[in-house]
Amino acid sequence: MRLHRLEVAAFGPYAQRETVDFDALGADGLFLLHGDTGAGKTTLLDAVAFALFGAVPGARGQVKRLRCDLADADTVTEVALELTVQGHRLRIVRSPEYQRPKRRGDGYTTQQAKASLRWLGEVPEGQPAEGLTRIDEVSRTVQRLLGMNAEQFFQVVLLPQGEFARFLRADTTEREQLLERLFGTQRFADVERWFRELRTKRGRELESRRQSVREWLARFAQVAHEEPPEDAGRDWVADVRRRAAGDVAVAEREQREATAAREQAEAVLEQRRTASERVRRVRAAHESLAALERTAVERKEQAGELAAARRAVPVTGLAAEADRQRQRFERVRQAEETARQALTATGFTEVEAPVTVLRERAGMLREEAGALAGLVAEAEQQRHDRIRLRDLAETVTYAAAQATAIGEKLEGLPERIRELHEQRERAVEAEARTDGVTARRSELADTLADARELPALERAVTRAVRAENEATEAHLSAKATVLDLRERRLAGMAAELAGQLGEGEPCPVCGSAEHPAPASAAGGVVGEHEERAAAEREQEAERHRLAMATARQEAEGALATVRERVRGQSAEELAERLATVEAELAELTALARRRPKLDESVRAAETEYEELTAERARAERAAAKAEAERHALDERVQERQQRLDDARGTFTGVAERREHLVAVVRALDELAEACSARAAAEDRLAEQEAAVLAAAEQAGFDSVAAALAAARDDQRITELERALAEAEAAEAAAKATLAEPELAGVAPDDEVDVGSAKTAAEDARARAETAVATLRSASRRADELAELAQRFDAALAALAPAEEEFAELDALTDVVNGRGQNARRMSLRSYVLAARLEEVAVAATARLRSMSQGRYSFVHSDAAGSRGTRGGLGLDVLDDYSGMIRPAKTLSGGESFLASLSLALGLADVVAAETGGALLDTLFVDEGFGTLDGQTLDVVMDVLDELRAGGRVVGLVSHVEELRQRIPVRLRVRKSRTGSTLELEGGMLAA
Structure with a gap:
């Protein structure tokens, strides 16, 4: 992937359209992006990320506020990026969602996000x-061409040094989270979760x-009716x-x-009951005949009363009907009198x-009332209508x-709306200035902290100069000692060689086998071991120096950096300026x-x-409509009133007159x-009275009264x-009973004794019922116990293989999730990430050793953590000076x-190879160079020079002054009140 051109408009601090020509910047393979703090250096990297993925890295992406507050309302916020990926050159244009002022009226409207790829x-x-x-199609196409997602791109192309410093010192959990995002090990996490879920299910x-075994045993x-022992089986x-x-x-x-016994007792009881029943029947028949004899006279009188009542039945029916006719005649006579009185009450005289x-x-008056029905409705x-x-x-x-009152309310509203608009404009202006003032306050606070740190740095x-001296x-001194010992050893070398001569042995200097005058030591002889010890002390002193x-260089560098930021301002001046800015910000x-x-x-006022x-x-x-309707209705009412006055006559109204006529007709x-x-x-009553008298005479009664009696x-x-x-x-019945042969x-x-036989039979029956119930209970209990025992055996037989299978699954799940027999405490996912981290460590070591x-x-290190915590993602450093492995947290700032930086570059190489992404020809390194001394900076620049080999372009983002002297091609970001601007600087400083 190679970047060619970047355009930003109303984005971040850039109020106007600014253009970055990466082809010109990358002509030398290395360029510098520098400028004041807060000018917008990192914003350019955010713009590249936003153009590709529609998101910006780090915490800035969480704010989602990308539009420049200083931009003109008509300037559209957008980012355009031209690049080449896998041999295809394309141009991507994106605009974020933001609020812009309405073109008509006040208020704001939402500008929707847009994206296009050409x-x-x-x-x-396969491409149109x-x-x-479409935003989603653009994002998918870019991700497919690059071969990596946004998170991987931010770590591979835009190298954030602060992030990798934290990654270097992070614990296992934090390091695991980043590696998971980069290497996409979710499938291994899914395997771990699958094992855990399967174990839970099993x-x-x-x-x-x-539980089934326990339940069957409990039911058994x-x-x-027994309490099972603890080892019941x-x-x-x-x-x-x-x-x-x-x-x-x-x-x-x-x-x-x-x-x-019950059958025998019941047979005796039955015999005695039969004999007792025969005696009872004979006794009852005799008693019944005696009672009938005593009531013979009374029964004769009842027979005579019954015969007379039957003859009087026809007379009583006709007499009852005559009474009803007489009552009806009286009712209709009363009704006639009531109707006559009602008619008189209406004023009718006839x-x-x-x-x-x-x-x-009645017919005449009904016609007259009907003629008045229409006028009643009117x-x-x-x-x-009235x-x-x-x-x-x-x-x-x-x-x-109401119209007058509303008019009074409207008189003061326009002025109030104008005042509210002015207040809101001041608030909008204050909101736009807040970020700038906040940045000034932060910058002044940092500068004040630097100013207060100057005495300590000085x-x-x-102390560093004194220690270096x-x-x-x-x-x-150590070097002089070595030179002195070396000179003394050279001076005594002849005596040392003479001391090694033997009789008849050739001299190593002249070759003679005779040694007439061997040299002797004049003073103390310096040996090889003394010279070696002095040389080692000299080397140790050199390393210490x-x-x-x-x-001393680090201290001077830190002091120079702080002095550059302070620029000769005193702490008192900075504190006074900071207080002024804070008051303005508040x-x-x-x-x-x-x-x-x-x-x-x-909005409420408008x-x-x-x-x-x-x-x-x-x-x-409403007033005009009501007035017009009232005038028309008044004319209709006056016209109708004349007709009604003629029709009512002497009555108060037409309805009253019609009601009177209707009442007379009804009466x-x-x-x-x-x-x-x-x-x-009256006619029906006379006929009925004659019929009653004839019926009484026909029934044999002297009069109607006798028949009724x-x-x-x-x-x-x-x-x-x-x-x-x-x-x-x-x-x-009594006579028939006494005539029966069996009696x-x-x-x-x-007399027959039934009670004793009944008592004996009840006792025998109770004993038999108890025995039957006991047998049934025992049989049912035995059958239930047999069935429950069978189910219990089946549950036990099914439990054994399930326990063996679960034990195997439980142990395997613990191993996959880094527990149990897993000695390294590494989960499957951690194991895969550890392998990736080992590749990263190898790739990063090559650059770290060079730097x-x-x-x-x-x-x-894949060792387990302390106190049994998970391991596998340990990352330490080996110090060749001491030969010891020590934690990364012990490294100095530089x-x-x-x-x-080495870790970031190594991780970038591994991730690019892992994802199979496009060749990354453009790389950005953001900040961190201020902690290096001049010699180390030379080494780092050599490594970065290696990165640009083969046509790769490396962009550095830093405000370190020395980099401006080293890098000939630079892009400077200038900050002003109207927004940041870009300026291309080239070749002059390189000479």
Whole structure:
């Protein structure tokens, strides 16, 4: 992947459209992006990320506020990026979602996010020639071409040093989270979760089987009425079943004996009951005949009463009907009198006229009332219209008053709306200035902290210089000692060689076998071991001097960096400026916080103005409409009133006159009907009285009164008939009983003992029932125990293989998840990540050894953590100077930067190879160079020079001054009140 051109507009701090030509910047393979703090250096990297993936890395991506507050309202926020990926050149344009002022009226509207991708050369197969315009399609296409997602891209192309410093010092959990995102090990996590879920499922099934065994055993014990022992099993179940079978045999024997005794006792009881029943029947028959003899006279009188009542039945029916006719005649006569009085009450005088005259007068008055029906409806409408006239008059008055009141409310609203708009504009301006003032406050606070740190840094430099001088003096002294010893050893070398000569051996100098005058030592002889020890002390002093020189350079570098940032300003001046800026920020913040409330107030005031204007218009229209309707209705009411006055006559209204006529007609009809009904009732009464007298004479009674006296009601007749019939039946039954052959010879005074036989039979029956119940209970208990024992055996048989299978699954799940027999405490996912981390460590070590001049190497550890915590992702450093492996946290600031940069580059190589992504020809390194001394910076720059080999472009983002002297091609970001701008700087400083 190679970047060609980047354009940003209204994005971040860039208010205008700014362009970055990466082809010009990357011509030398290395360029620098520098500028003041907060100018927008990192924003350019955010723009690259946003163009590709629609997101920005780190915490900045969580804010989702990408539009420049200083940009003009008509300037569209967008990022355009031209790049080449896998041989295809394309242009991507993206716009984020943001709020812009409405073009008409006040307020804001939401500008939706957009994205487009256009092919600048040959269109890839399967892609539309016109490009892509959907956001999701653009994102998927970019990710497919790059071969990596946004998270991987941010770690591989945009190397954030702070992130890798944290990764270098992170614990296992934090390091695992980053590696998971980069290497996509979710499938291994899914395997771990699958094992855990399967174990949980199988555990629940196993517990269900165990519970089933416990439940069957508990049910067996419940049926057996015994408490099972703790080790209850098949033996205890078999023993209980044997005892239950013995109980069944005993119950069967007892049931047979009790049944035989019961049968014998019941036979005796039955014989005695039969004899007792015969005596009872004979005694009852004699008693019944005696009782009938005593009531013979009474029964004769009842027979005579019954015969007379039956003859009087026809007379009583006709007499009852005559009474009803007499009552009906009286009712119709009273109704006739009431109707005559009602007609008189209406004012009608001819109440004694014949029925025909009454019906004729009623027809005439009915026609007159019918003619008034239509005018009654008009009278009712007249009443409603007069009410409507009053309502319309009130409506006109109310609407006019309402329109006037609304007009008074509208008078002050425009001025109030204007004031609210001014206040909101001030709040918007304050909100726009808040970020800039906040940045100034942060910058001043950092500068003040640096100013307050200057004395300590100056003292540190003084101490470092003093320590370096002392180390230099010690090294010079050690070096002089070595030179002195070496000179003394050379001076005594002849004596040393003479001391090694032997008789007849050739001299190593002249070759002679004779040694006439061997040299001798004039003073103390310096040996090889003394010279070697002095040389080692000299080398140690040299290393100490270099270390002190490095410490002095670091202290001076830190002091120079702080002085550059402070720029000669005193702490008092900076504190005073910071207080002024903080006061300004507090004022702007307070004003900006009012913006949402002011926005709501403006909208409420404008809404109120619109609503009141519309309401006033509605009130005016309502008043005019009501006045027009009232005038037209008043004319119709006056015209109708004349007709109604003519029709009502002497009455208060037409309805009252019609109601009077209707009442007279109704009274005439009722009187005519009453007169006719009274005449008919009188005729029917005379006919019925004659019929009653004839019926009494025919039944043999002297008079109607005698017939009515002999009459009885139906209940009494039924009672007499039943009493006579029962007496006859009782007499016949008693005689028939005494005539039965089986009762011959039975006297009514005989006695039979039934009680003792009944008591014996009940005792035998109770014993038999108890025996049967005991047998049934024992048999049922034995059957239930047999069935439960069978189920218990089946549950035990199914439990054993389930327990073995679960034990195997449980152990394997623990191993996969880094527990149990897993000695390294590494889960499957951690194991895979550990392998990836080992590859990263190997790739990063090559660069770290180069940057640290062969001193440091990364060491990957897969050992378990302390106190049994998970391991596998340990990352330490090997110090070749001491030969010891130590934690990365012990590295100094500069060493940590070298290590984190090496780790970032190594991880970038491994991730690119792992994902199979496109060749990454462009790489950005963001900050971190300020911690390096000049010598180390040379080494790092050599490594970065290696990165750009083969055509790769490396961009550095830093404000370190020395990098401006080293890198010939630079892009400077300038910050101003109107927004940041870009300036390309080239080649002059390189010379």
